[in-house]
Amino acid sequence: MADAVAAEPEPKRPKVDQEGSKQNNVNAEGYMSEDEIDPADWIKYLKQVKASEGFDIDDFAPIIAQVAYDITIPMGPMETWEDKEVEMVFGNAKKAIAKFNDENGTNYEFVDVVKANYDIVAGYIFYITFLAKAADGGIETFQAKVYDGIPGDGESAFEIYFCRIKAKN
Secondary structure: OOOOOOOOOOOOOOOHHHHHHHHHHHOOOOOOOOOEEEEEEEEHHHHHHHHHOOOOOOOOOHHHHOOOOOOOOOOOOHHHHHHHHHHHHHHHHHHHHHHHHHHHHHOEEEEEEEEEEEEOOOOOEEEEEEEEOOOOOOOOEEEEEEEEOOOOOOEOOOOEEEEEEEEOO
């Protein structure tokens, strides 16, 4: 009778949450199965979110599809947006530039949205990159972080966290 050879256990892959938290000071515990996401992609995603404050991230659809909450999601090409999304993003960008003008004594005019990302919370936090024209005709790229929440008890749930001229790289 031949001796049975015990199968050697497969090496464990590092947990995505451990790698992410070590590299990026982000705790991703419980977000996804370590077998479903490539840890290198998860770390790349976390680094992009952290470095750009949520504004400049690639489309990591496999990661996003596995994560239930607390993740910044690119909205994709504008031609794929629903009318409500267009209305919200463009409206929020216009409100943000109006606040920027009030606070800085400027007169920028909204031109167009370049891209947008969002977090799902009690409503949405939008990370909007958009163009605005100065009085002299020059175009600047702006970034605005806006909370567009679910109104309660007749109160508005809206806040412009900031609106700024995007730093040139």
